[in-house]
Amino acid sequence: MQLNLLVLRCKNIEITKAFYEKLDLTFIKEKHGxxxxxxxxYIGDMVLELYPLKEGRxxxxxxxxxxxxxxxxxxMKKYMISSYEFNARCIVVVQDPDGRKIELVER
Numbered sequence: 001m002q003l004n005l006l007v008l009r010c011k012n013i014e015i016t017k018a019f020y021e022k023l024d025l026t027f028i029k030e031k032h033g034x035x036x037x038x039x040x041x042y043i044g045d046m047v048l049e050l051y052p053l054k055e056g057r058x059x060x061x062x063x064x065x066x067x068x069x070x071x072x073x074x075x076m077k078k079y080m081i082s083s084y085e086f087n088a089r090c091i092v093v094v095q096d097p098d099g100r101k102i103e104l105v106e107r
Contacts, residue, residue: 004046009053015097016050022075065103
């Protein structure tokens, strides 16, 4: 089994897109049939999609983790909420604009 799709619902997809672009992701705008416009990018074979949050809904409390280039740590400095070591590797925890915690590990 391999994860191939992750959809994040966002209060403001433009702000959230800008956040994830700091992790060197490049998004394209999509619309499937009569669905809403959203953004999509590939992370390996997995598709990450950013959709607007439907009115009256709350953002899930998912926690994500990404292996990133060291340069991304500097890009995400202002979003950092904590850091720790695990298996002799530094892990930086940042918070995205929707409040999700994202763990960043140097590749």
